[in-house]
Amino acid sequence: MLVEHLDEKVKVRADFGGGIVKPLVFMRRGQIHKVTKVNCYWMDREGSAKVHYFSVTSDSGDVYQMHFNSDDMVWHLDLVMVES
Amino acid sequence: MTGRLVMYLDIDAFFPSVEQVRFPALRGRPVVVGSGVVASSSYEARRRGLKTGMAIASAVRICPQAVVLKGHQHVYAAFAERIFDRCRDLTPAVETYLDEAFCDLTDTPTADRDPALVGRELKSAVKDETGLGVTVGFGPNRMVAKLAAKDVKPDGVAVVAAGAEEAFMEDRAVGDVAGIGPRSVEMLRQINVTRVSELKRFPRPYLESLFGKSAFLIGERLRGRDPYVAPTFPRSISRETSFARDALDLEEILATLYYLSERACRSARALGALPGRVTVKVRYGDGSCETASAGYREASVLDAAVFEAARAIFARIYRRCRLRLVGVALSALAHVETRQGTLYGDVRRDRLEGLYGSLDAIRSKYGHAAVVAGRSVSLINRLERDSYGYVLRTPSLTK
Numbered sequence: 001m002l003v004e005h006l007d008e009k010v011k012v013r014a015d016f017g018g019g020i021v022k023p024l025v026f027m028r029r030g031q032i033h034k035v036t037k038v039n040c041y042w043m044d045r046e047g048s049a050k051v052h053y054f055s056v057t058s059d060s061g062d063v064y065q066m067h068f069n070s071d072d073m074v075w076h077l078d079l080v081m082v083e084s
Numbered sequence: 085m086t087g088r089l090v091m092y093l094d095i096d097a098f099f100p101s102v103e104q105v106r107f108p109a110l111r112g113r114p115v116v117v118g119s120g121v122v123a124s125s126s127y128e129a130r131r132r133g134l135k136t137g138m139a140i141a142s143a144v145r146i147c148p149q150a151v152v153l154k155g156h157q158h159v160y161a162a163f164a165e166r167i168f169d170r171c172r173d174l175t176p177a178v179e180t181y182l183d184e185a186f187c188d189l190t191d192t193p194t195a196d197r198d199p200a201l202v203g204r205e206l207k208s209a210v211k212d213e214t215g216l217g218v219t220v221g222f223g224p225n226r227m228v229a230k231l232a233a234k235d236v237k238p239d240g241v242a243v244v245a246a247g248a249e250e251a252f253m254e255d256r257a258v259g260d261v262a263g264i265g266p267r268s269v270e271m272l273r274q275i276n277v278t279r280v281s282e283l284k285r286f287p288r289p290y291l292e293s294l295f296g297k298s299a300f301l302i303g304e305r306l307r308g309r310d311p312y313v314a315p316t317f318p319r320s321i322s323r324e325t326s327f328a329r330d331a332l333d334l335e336e337i338l339a340t341l342y343y344l345s346e347r348a349c350r351s352a353r354a355l356g357a358l359p360g361r362v363t364v365k366v367r368y369g370d371g372s373c374e375t376a377s378a379g380y381r382e383a384s385v386l387d388a389a390v391f392e393a394a395r396a397i398f399a400r401i402y403r404r405c406r407l408r409l410v411g412v413a414l415s416a417l418a419h420v421e422t423r424q425g426t427l428y429g430d431v432r433r434d435r436l437e438g439l440y441g442s443l444d445a446i447r448s449k450y451g452h453a454a455v456v457a458g459r460s461v462s463l464i465n466r467l468e469r470d471s472y473g474y475v476l477r478t479p480s481l482t483k
Contacts, residue, residue, distance in 0.1 A: 040105045040215050042162040047450035053159070055106040063107055081107045 002082045010066065012075040021052050021068060028077060033058040046071075053078075087246045089195045089222065091187040092229035093171060093206070095164065096217040096238035098183035100126035102163050103153055105215040114150040116143055120326065123155060127238060167210050167218065174202070179314050186226050186314070203241035224249055225310035227262045234260075249308025256280045261305045262312070263298050280306050317357065317417060323348045324411020330369040331407045335462055341398060342459040344412045345391040350444055350452070352385045352414055358423055360416030362390055364397040369406035376401045380414070383423045383430075384437050390414070391459070 013025040023035050039055040049071035057063050063081040068074075095101070099117035104110045104126065114129035116122050122143050125134045132147040140152055160182075168185050171178045177188035189195045194202055203220035210218050221233025223244040232242035232252070244252045253261075258280060259269040271294070277283050283291075284306045291299040304311055323344040331337050341364070352359060363377035376397050382389045394412045446454055456464065 039108055042159060042166065042214075044158055044162050045451075047454065048448070053162075057108065063109065065106065081109065 003079050004082060005079050006077045008077045010075050010077045012066070012068070014068070014075075021054075023054055023056060023066060023068075023075075026058075026064075026066065026075070026077070033060065033064075035059075039063065087190075088224050089189040089199065089246075090224065090226050090229040091171075091174070091189055091199070091203070092221045092223075092226065092233050093167070093185045093187065094219045094221075094230075094233055094237065095167060095183040096219055097124060097126050097130075098164070098216075099124040099155055099160055100129070100153075101216050102156075102160055106159070110151060114147050116140065116150050116152045117155040118152070119154050125150075163214055163216065166214055167216065170206060170209050170213070174206070186229070189222075199243045200241055203243070207239070207241065223252075225308075226312060226314075227305055227310040228252060228308055230262075231256070231260055251308075253306060253308040254279075254281045254284075258283050261302060262310070263295070263302050263305060268295070317419070318355065319417065320363075320413050320415040321348050321351050321355075321357065321359075321417070322363075322411060322413035323351075324365060324409060324413075326367070326409040327407065332405075336466060337402075337407055337410060338395065338398075339460045339462045341394055341410055341412060342387075342391050342457065343463060344410070345394050346387045346457060346460065347452070348412055348414050349385045349387045349390050349440075350447070352417070353440065353444060355417075356420045357414070357417040358383070358385060358420045359390070359414035360418060361414070362393040362397065363413040363415060364394050364401065365409070365411040365413070366398070366401060366407055367409035368403065369408050371408075374401045377413075377415075382433075383426075384433055385414075385420075385440075386433075386436050387440060387457070388436075 008028065011027045012023050015022040015024055022038060025032060025034050027033070035056045036059050037057040039057060041055075042053050044051045044053060046069065049069055052068045052070065053065065054067070055063060055065050065078040065080075067076050067078060069076070100110075100115035103115055103117060112128060113126075114132055114134065115126040116129055116134060117124050118140055120140060122134060122136055122138045122140060124136060125143075129143075129147060129150055132150075134143045134147055134150065143150055144152065164180070164183060168178060168180045171180075171185050171187045174194045175187050175189050175192045179186045199222040203222065206220060207218055210216060217239045219233045219237045219240050221229045221231070221236070221242045221244075223229035223232050224246040228244050228249045232244045233240070236242040256279070257269075258264050258272050258278060259266070261280060264272075272278065272283065286294075288299065288303060291303050295302050301311065325340065325344065327336075327340070331340075359380050361377050362380050363375055365373065365375040367373045378393055378397050380390065380393055390412075398410075443455055
């Protein structure tokens with residue numbers, strides 16, 4: 001198993017309904033990836049900012065970790081897990 | 085259930101389980117989390133003979149298929165906190181540790197419900213919310229609740245009803261009794277005592293000759309009673325770390341010691357704790373360990389003063405050999421309100437308290453890494469940083 005660190009800003013379409021954030025689709029390098037499953041979610045802090053982390057499986061089968069910073073409202077792709 | 089009711093919750097194979105939830109491809113595979121040594125292993129890895137504390141190199145030799153991960157402390161803490169929040173829905177009296185919690189349900193509405201049902205509902209809620217499995221034990225005290233859970237790990241629920249605790253303890257190994265450690269177990273084995281039922285027959289004076297001041301507590305625990313009450317204030321606050329490579333550079337060692345002192349002091353100030361003692365621990369490259377301590381006389385928790393005390397202790401014990409680990413602990417903690425005031429005030433102390441108060445406020449808002457002290461600035465090129473500060477190799481927690 002290989003984990004590739006990305007640290008990229010990404011555009012994400014998300015559902016904020018019911019006070020819960022759920023990423024639905026994200027665009028990486030011009031390609032649209034549909035989130036087929038949110039594997040897990042956790043919340044951390046950077047100082048006083050809330051940072052929402054997600055592990056998601058995309059329609060290509062790859063597993064990504066992404067986060068959403070509630071202060072600057074920016075989504076980041078942290079890493080992708082690739083089966084070696 | 086009448087009387088006291090304690091619930092114990094343990095997160096099954098915590099670190100590897102979180103990794104398996106984050107990366108579903110790891111499910112069903114042996115996963116080991118640790119750096120240098122195995123900190124935790126999944127049940128798949130345990131079935132292949134891997135154990136906590138084993139060197140990673142040995143673990144990979146025994147189980148070449150094992151996936152070894154360094155671990156992500158903040159992710160684990162975030163998961164644990166979500167689980168502990170579910171416990172707080174049941175009672176405000178929740179005492180949490182890294183991957184376990186004791187919850188006193190006495191006199192709560194939950195105490196009137198069937199504990200087994202409460203346990204199953206809690207497990208289900210935790211599974212839905214985090215994907216993690218937990219084991220839950222109920223009993224009339226902490227020890228019995230924990231032992232009940234131990235019997236049904238992983239993913240179980242166990243209840244020991246009030247009144248059944250003495251019978252529950254009867255056939256257990258003496259090592260199960262809280263306060264009887266491996267050395268005592270070995271000592272008892274030499275006199276052919278291995279079960280609680282055998283040790284329980286010993287008269288109190290004999291127990292005193294074996295366990296000294298703890299004899300009363302152990303005598304009670306042998307009968308399934310546990311008068312232990314968890315302290316509301318920590319006994320010590322310690323921070324320690326091992327180096328990525330054994331360190332010989334004094335500047336690096338002292339910078340690390342300063343950083344650890346700073347972290348311990350910030351925790352102490354947040355708790356309103358004033359230490360009476362500073363302890364320094366070192367472990368050398370050959371594995372030998374040394375600790376020494378000294379009294380701390382200041383009436384405030386000041387990073388620089390604690391570091392100076394720690395540095396003096398360090399200078400006393402350091403043998404100028406390669407260091408594998410360094411740590412600092414603040415102990416003999418008292419509440420800061422109990423300190424002796426001065427008749428005319430102390431301008432210098434007040435100014436320093438104000439300075440550290442401001443630094444703490446900045447760090448609370450922007451993260452500890454927002455301000456780096458000059459004494460630990462040399463670590464910037466040596467260690468990774470995140471918003472929590474330097475990423476230490478083996479960070480420890482408040483005890």
